[in-house]
Amino acid sequence: MTNTLLIIILLGLMAIAYQLGVRRSQKVVGGPSGVRALHSLPSYYGFFTALWTGLPALLVLLLWVSLQSGVIRDLVVSDLPEAVRSLPDAQLGLVINDIQNLAQGNIVSGEVSPAMEQASAHYKSLQQTSYAASFVVVLSLAIMGLTFGWRRIAPKYRARNRVEAAIKWMLVGCSTIAIFTTLGIVLSVLFESIRFFQIIPISDFLFGLDWSPQMAIRADQVGSSGAFGVIPLFVGTLLIALIAMLVAVPIGLMSAIYLSEYAGSRFRAYAKPLLEILAGIPTVVYGFFAALTVAPFIRNNGELLGLDVSSESALAAGLVMGIMIIPFISSLSDDVINAVPQTMRDASLGIGATRSETVKNVILPAALPGIVGGILLAVSRAIGETMIVVMAAGLSANLTANPLQSVTTVTVQIVTLLVGDQEFDSPKTLAAFALGLLLFIVTLILNVVALHVVRKYREAYE
Amino acid sequence: MLSVTPDTAIAVPASVIAAGFSPVADESRAINGTVGDITVADPRMTARNVNVYYGDKLAINNVSLDIGKNEVVAMIGPSGCGKSTFLRCLNRMNDTIDICRVEGEIRLDEQDIYDSSLDVVPLRAQVGMVFQKPNPFPKSIYDNVAYGPRIHGLTSSKSELDDIVEESLLKAGLWDEVKDRLDETGTGLSGGQQQRLCIARTIAVAPEVILMDEPCSALDPIATARVEELIDELREQYTIAIVTHSMQQAARVSQRTAYFHLGELVEVGKTDDIFTNPRHRLTEDYITGRFG
Numbered sequence: 001m002t003n004t005l006l007i008i009i010l011l012g013l014m015a016i017a018y019q020l021g022v023r024r025s026q027k028v029v030g031g032p033s034g035v036r037a038l039h040s041l042p043s044y045y046g047f048f049t050a051l052w053t054g055l056p057a058l059l060v061l062l063l064w065v066s067l068q069s070g071v072i073r074d075l076v077v078s079d080l081p082e083a084v085r086s087l088p089d090a091q092l093g094l095v096i097n098d099i100q101n102l103a104q105g106n107i108v109s110g111e112v113s114p115a116m117e118q119a120s121a122h123y124k125s126l127q128q129t130s131y132a133a134s135f136v137v138v139l140s141l142a143i144m145g146l147t148f149g150w151r152r153i154a155p156k157y158r159a160r161n162r163v164e165a166a167i168k169w170m171l172v173g174c175s176t177i178a179i180f181t182t183l184g185i186v187l188s189v190l191f192e193s194i195r196f197f198q199i200i201p202i203s204d205f206l207f208g209l210d211w212s213p214q215m216a217i218r219a220d221q222v223g224s225s226g227a228f229g230v231i232p233l234f235v236g237t238l239l240i241a242l243i244a245m246l247v248a249v250p251i252g253l254m255s256a257i258y259l260s261e262y263a264g265s266r267f268r269a270y271a272k273p274l275l276e277i278l279a280g281i282p283t284v285v286y287g288f289f290a291a292l293t294v295a296p297f298i299r300n301n302g303e304l305l306g307l308d309v310s311s312e313s314a315l316a317a318g319l320v321m322g323i324m325i326i327p328f329i330s331s332l333s334d335d336v337i338n339a340v341p342q343t344m345r346d347a348s349l350g351i352g353a354t355r356s357e358t359v360k361n362v363i364l365p366a367a368l369p370g371i372v373g374g375i376l377l378a379v380s381r382a383i384g385e386t387m388i389v390v391m392a393a394g395l396s397a398n399l400t401a402n403p404l405q406s407v408t409t410v411t412v413q414i415v416t417l418l419v420g421d422q423e424f425d426s427p428k429t430l431a432a433f434a435l436g437l438l439l440f441i442v443t444l445i446l447n448v449v450a451l452h453v454v455r456k457y458r459e460a461y462e
Numbered sequence: 463m464l465s466v467t468p469d470t471a472i473a474v475p476a477s478v479i480a481a482g483f484s485p486v487a488d489e490s491r492a493i494n495g496t497v498g499d500i501t502v503a504d505p506r507m508t509a510r511n512v513n514v515y516y517g518d519k520l521a522i523n524n525v526s527l528d529i530g531k532n533e534v535v536a537m538i539g540p541s542g543c544g545k546s547t548f549l550r551c552l553n554r555m556n557d558t559i560d561i562c563r564v565e566g567e568i569r570l571d572e573q574d575i576y577d578s579s580l581d582v583v584p585l586r587a588q589v590g591m592v593f594q595k596p597n598p599f600p601k602s603i604y605d606n607v608a609y610g611p612r613i614h615g616l617t618s619s620k621s622e623l624d625d626i627v628e629e630s631l632l633k634a635g636l637w638d639e640v641k642d643r644l645d646e647t648g649t650g651l652s653g654g655q656q657q658r659l660c661i662a663r664t665i666a667v668a669p670e671v672i673l674m675d676e677p678c679s680a681l682d683p684i685a686t687a688r689v690e691e692l693i694d695e696l697r698e699q700y701t702i703a704i705v706t707h708s709m710q711q712a713a714r715v716s717q718r719t720a721y722f723h724l725g726e727l728v729e730v731g732k733t734d735d736i737f738t739n740p741r742h743r744l745t746e747d748y749i750t751g752r753f754g
Contacts, residue, residue, distance in 0.1 A: 341597070343595055344597060344599065346558070346591075346593055346597065347593065347597040347598075347660070347663075348599075348609070349586065350553065350555060350586060350590065350664075351587065351590065351609060351613070351664065351667055352583045352586035352587035352613070352614060352667065353583075353609075353610075353613045354583055354613075361609065361613070362599055365600070366599075
């Protein structure tokens with residue numbers, strides 16, 4: 001709360017600093033008419049002053065906030081009675097929690113002892129001191145920065161270069177956030193997976209044919225020791241992805257061909273956005289469409305034909321996933337088909353080829369690498385898709401190629417392993433991370449191959 | 463169809479010729495406002511009163527022109543004058559543009575090519591087209607040339623197809639340069655070679671007329687000279703209509719020249735006459751470089 005106020009004050013100061021900078025820059029050259037004598041435009045001097053006002057102060061505030069709680073905690077702990085201080089870490093943490101709750105007027109877990117009362121008062125006062133100190137330090141830093149920046153303003157001062165450098169570093173910062181986040185995710189998954197592979201050998205995981213991750217959590221519990229063979233999961237995943245691609249590739253590709261080569265401009269103007277609405281449907285909606293509409297439909301019709309169809313069949317999940325991927329394929333294919341130069345079409349039509357001959361003999365071969373790249377991207381999307389399969393594909397890890405049976409996928413298993421109360425040192429839970437890592441590697445490889453193919457295609461005409 | 467014969471050729475008043483140029487007298491603009499004789503004794507294609515609209519915009523206004531057998535007709539004029547549009551009417555390439563509408567009559571050997579019963583596919587085989595930018599398919603040189611014969615089913619055996627490919631490349635003057643690498647991709651050739659490959663691809667389907675839309679504008683002078691030579695050789699077997707921005711090129715390769723201006727055919731005549739003795743002021747201004 002106090003920090004919000006501080007930040008608002010800082011922003012106000014920055015606005016004032018901007019105005020002051022602009023004014024001073026005009027003043028040092030003798031009014032707005034002398035602006036040409038300035039190295040940079042007045043607004044750059046304004047931004048320059050504002051940056052000096054805001055940036056150091058905000059950085060210090062950030063640092064303060066991140067260190068504050070740790071420092072206060074240590075100070076409070078050092079004042080606690082020896083008996084409490086020597087408690088194990090976990091229990092000490094509980095005591096600190098209680099003190100914090102007490103200080104904030106929340107409900108406390110146990111009896112409130114006088115020592116705790118005292119500690120909480122101490123905690124409160126420390127916190128207030130910290131806030132007050134941060135207020136003073138940050139604001140004085142801001143004023144100092146403002147004065148410093150303001151005094152630097154001179155006609156020859158290169159404010160634009162400074163401001164642009166600051167902006168460049170901001171951009172660098174933003175792009176590294178994305179990179180470090182990815183890195184962080186990969187590393188966290190990787191370390192958990194390594195813990196898993198210390199319990200279950202990696203060869204059992206990669207080549208095992210059985211998946212039943214039930215582990216006895218307590219020693220006296222009756223339960224299997226668990227089998228962590230990933231093959232049935234990947235077969236299920238690939239089966240569903242295959243069905244999805246069998247639906248999505250022909251329909252998506254052909255609709256792209258129709259839209260880009262045959263359809264009139266008016267039809268295209270309506271049909272393309274409508275097709276892309278499919279991409280905007282949340283996957284969870286596809287999920288219950290698959291589970292409640294498509295799966296029963298397939299089972300009923302299968303029974304009419306005398307087939308034994310499971311109520312949660314790979315076919316239902318795959319069909320609906322395929323429908324979900326259609327706009328993905330069609331818009332990617334549409335892009336690459338449109339990228340085929342008009343001169344290719346002219347050349348073919350000019351010899352007397354029909355439109356379909358032109359599509360078949362010239363446009364599709366020329367666009368094929370791009371289309372293949374798009375399909376590979378779609379495959380990695382199908383493999384990683386979760387919601388539809390959670391709802392429609394089932395949980396039994398059957399090792400089967402029969403699309404009428406229920407199968408399970410990697411993503412479904414990750415969800416079921418991590419839903420509910422879990423122990424984070426049981427192989428059952430850790431298996432989720434190993435599955436995630438494997439899934440990540442597979443889709444990464446697919447994406448790299450796909451991007452490589454797409455990029456190679458781009459060079460074909462230039 | 464207007465009955466225009468060489469006998470009705472316009473007599474130009476001697477005074478006009480003596481003056482070198484003049485705002486043309488009314489009687490010399492007898493046919494559609496075009497100066498000069500639009501007809502030839504032995505026409506392969508005849509266009510009469512052709513109007514072309516892009517949407518509501520009139521791009522070509524009442525153009526009539528004959529293209530004679532074994533002659534090269536050059537169409538010149540400033541950018542946007544409609545010469546390429548007119549050329550594209552001759553094999554109905556304008557059909558591929560949604561908003562384009564063609565009125566009037568264009569005949570190929572007495573067959574109205576805009577007749578609703580006519581199929582555009584064989585027409586385009588009879589009237590081939592070479593485009594401004596060399597546009598070989600990203601296929602092998604062999605497949606580029608064999609493309610037309612294959613889709614039209616002109617051959618029944620591989621050796622027959624081989625013969626057509628070789629003959630077309632020979633006619634296009636490219637055979638010696640590529641005969642050892644027919645399976646290499648056509649886009650890997652130089653610009654001039656690519657354009658000759660496109661010409662070979664066009665003549666592989668044995669057209670009667672070849673339309674060329676600024677075929678040398680993307681080529682260097684040496685490649686241009688090579689293509690111009692080729693055009694002159696091809697004239698013996700084919701009728702050629704060429705759109706060009708280079709007046710020197712028109713003078714070098716054509717027998718007749720047609721000058722277009724703002725969608726109208728202003729003047730047409732023997733190339734030598736047009737360049738030495740233009741009769742319309744606009745033609746004169748254009749070829750002497752006063753505008754365009």
